[in-house]
Amino acid sequence: MFDTLLIANRGEIACRVAATARRMGLRTVAVYSDADAHARHVAACDVAVHIGGPEPASSYLRADAILEAARRTGAQAIHPGYGFLSENAAFARACAEAGIVFVGPPADAIAAMGSKSAAKTLMESAGVPLVPGYHGQEQDPEFLRRQADAIGYPVLIKASAGGGGKGMRIVESDEAFAEALASCRREAASSFGSDQVLIERYLQRPRHIEIQVFADGLGNCIHLFERDCSVQRRHQKVIEEAPAPGMTPERRQAMGEAAVAAARAVGYVGAGTVEFIAEPGGRFYFMEMNTRLQVEHPVTEAITGHDLVEWQLRVAAGQALPVSQAQLSIHGHAIEARIYAENPDKGFLPSIGRLDALEFPPHVVFQRGPVRVDGGVQAGDTITPYYDPMIAKLIVHGQDREQARQRMLRALAAIRGTGVQTNIAFLGRLMDDPAFAAADLDTGLIEREHDRLFPPAEALPDTVPALAAAAVLHAGGLAAPEARRLTGDPWADADGWRVGGVYTRELPFSDGTRDYRAGLRREDGQWRLTVDDGPSQALSWSARGTHPAHVRARLADLDVQGAVFIQGRRLDLFVDGRRHTLEWRDPIALATGESDEGPGGLSAPMPGKILAVAVAAGAIVARGDPLIVMEAMKMEHTIHAPHDGKVLEVYFAPGDQVRDGDALLALGPVGDE
Known part of the structure; x- marks a missing residue:
């Protein structure tokens, strides 16, 4: 066994690998970019080496810098995590040439599975079933369109070198093919350095089921059962669970044997995942093989009781797998939810900014338990545009699926995160959705259940503005009347006492869709509190702490309690497992009509690069027309016209970098000159 391990990654996987390596008595080395100088994974390791700028291309994708860091620190092995260089055959080969152990499969196995097209050809020869489609080298757009016509719509365009849902487009008709192909190629070239694609029949209501495989260098290869990863958005996994609901022993055996056959076909060593698409009737087809550890590996660890990272390190050191296929069994059910800094109500757009607060329910870290959190960020960290916006993975384990689902609901309700938008509330609705609860799963579940998962905004009950008002008074040093000190000196009692006997104050709040006016009178x-034009109601409260303030309020005969974080004029209230974000509106700014945005402007939702501009000054556009395509966090985002109008001016051109909030173009009424 080697004694020093360099971790060529960041975030939660780097923290996870560091924790396991430390438990095994290994010395660990972190690498970090300018953006990660104070990151959690840096503190988790014994030594840290700076390798470049914040963009992955100038740091985590620099094989030369990582190998130099290994040489300087005496690291004998490199764990690539997932993403970045984890599936880079050239990097694995360079490690071998430098005499450093690459904790992963041989370079030839990575190369064989690195191209989806080549992998499918190889799998076909190995007898693994494939989805009907075109996987060849010819990439002429007209040729590809004819292939799609022959396959029959809908079809799926996929980046041949891709993964993680990037470089994928569903095409419903011949007319939409050219635009979808161009967009897919742009995203693929940006994310993977290759714009080659393949075309496949798009299966209706399929499930995404993957098999965890593991092989050692002594000829042993096994599978550790399946994971269901069907619940996805934008072709990226949201929820993973193991075992797959409704899986029969016969189907599990068939899929496991196919996955092991796929691994053996490429001389695989280490942890890998063979991904299948499965039709409702039970037929399954090979999609791809991920030649690395997967984000969702904790659910497999939970149901098998084995530490897959430890297995990786032992296999990389030349040791045999610790168990045989016959010694493996499934215990209970596990579910993982990916917690992201993103806004589900805006197409899951990533949310950039400082994570002001982050609190989880009682849990274990990187271990097996009823509630587990694998995280790479903490309160005070900044979610940047350079990397995936994942905050943490929440994993629960139960005796059966329903117990695991209920535990996930309770754990999600107990998370408190502020400063950026998150998908936590959305995940709670997803866990509670009747289709998910009944295990009626397929890759289109989120779209199919859209109305349930994205309900229209409702007016807040009066208790929420009441809690907000009490928190503001508490933060301002005012005590509740029942908490007055009764010093005998009215000037010393900070409870709103006034010589005239009456103290009034108005606190205007907004939740982004509606304004609330909380009128206070002592x-x-x-x-007493009046919300908008409602009745005057008695208000009493008690509070302790500051960040958060734990506030209990009674409005008339209704009780409410929650944790309130106040950051500037933003209040984040966590009440009954839900987060309510209110802006404490500045009355002066409201009175003068001041606003953060100029009229008619369209702003960049996050930092990124302009890829295409579909309009020019003077163009007449209709609501919903595409105006600008920008790339942010390796994904394309199309800016659409919010209403009919005339383009007055375009401020950026393709290739330009934009900052969060930059005005992209000016859109005025059709009659403007």
């Missing part, structure tokens, strides 16, 4: 030692 008279005769009693606070």
Whole structure:
């Protein structure tokens, strides 16, 4: 066994690998970019080496810098994590040439599976079933369109070198093919350095089921059962669970044997995942093989009781797999939810900014337990545009699926994160969705259940503005009347006492869709609250702490309690497992009509690069027309016209970098000159 391990990655996987390596008595080395100087994974390792700028291309994708860091620190092995260089055959080969152990499969196995087209050809020869489609080298757009016509719509265009849902487009008709192909190629070239694609029949209501395989260098190869990863958005996994609901022993055996056959066909060593698409009737087809550890590996660890990272390190050191296929069994059910800094209500757009607060329910870290959190960021960290916006993975384990689902619901409700938008509330709705609860799963579940998962905004109950008002008063040093100190000196009692006997105050709040006016009045030692034009109601409260403030309020005969974080004029209230974000509106700014945005402007939702501009000054556009295509966080985002109008000016050209909030173009009424 080697004694020093360099971890060529960041975030939660780097923290996970560091924790396992430390438990095994290994010395660990972190690498970091300018953006990660104070990151959690840096503190988790014994030594840290700076390798470049914040962009992955100038740091985590620099094989030369990582190998130099290994040489300088005496690392005998490199764990690539997932993403970045984890499936880079040239990097694995360079490690071998430098005499450094690459904790992963041989370079030839990575190369064989690195191209989806080549992998499918190889799998076909190995007898692994494939989805009907075109996987060849010819890439002429007209030729590809004819292939799609022959396959029959809908079809799926996929980046041949891709993964993680990037470089994928569903095409419903011949007319939409050219635009989808161009967009897919742009995203593929940006993310993977190759714009080659393949075309496949798009299966209706399929499930995404993958098999965890593991092989050692002594000829042993096994599978550790399956994971269901069907619940996806934008072709990226949201929820993973193991075992797959409804899986029969016969189907599990058939899929496991196919996965092992795929691994043996390329001389695989280490942890890998063979991904299948499965039709409702039970037929399954090979999609791809990920030649690395997967983000969702904790659910497999939970149901088998084995540490897959430890297995990786032992196999990389030349040791045999610790168990045989016959010694493996499934215990209970596990579910993983990916917690992202993103806004589900805006197409899951990533949310960039400082993570002001982050609190999880009681849990274990990187271990097996009823509730587990694998995280790579902490309160005070910044979610940047350079890397995947994942905050953490929440994993729960139960005796059966329903117990695991209920545990996930409770754990999600107990998370408190502020400063950026998150998908936590969405995940809670997803866990509670009748289709998910009944295990009626397929890759289109989120779209199919859209109305349930994205309900229209509802007016807040009066108790929420009441709690917000109490928190503001508490933060301002005002005590509740029942908490007054009764010093005998009214000037010393900070409870809103006034010589005239009456203290009034108005607190305007907004939740982004509706304004709320909380009118406060203190008279005769009693606070009263009026929300908008509603009745005046008695208000009493108690509070402790500051960040968060734990506030309990009673409005008339209704009780409410929650944790309130106040950051500037933003209030994040966590009440009954839900997060409510209110802006404490500045009355002066409202009175003068000041606004953060100029009229008619369209702003960049995050930092990124302009890929295409579909309009020019003077163009007449209709609501919903595509205006600008920008790339952010390796994904394309199309800016559409919010209403009919005339383009007055375009401020950027393809190739330009834009900052969060930059005005992209000016859109005025059709009659503007």
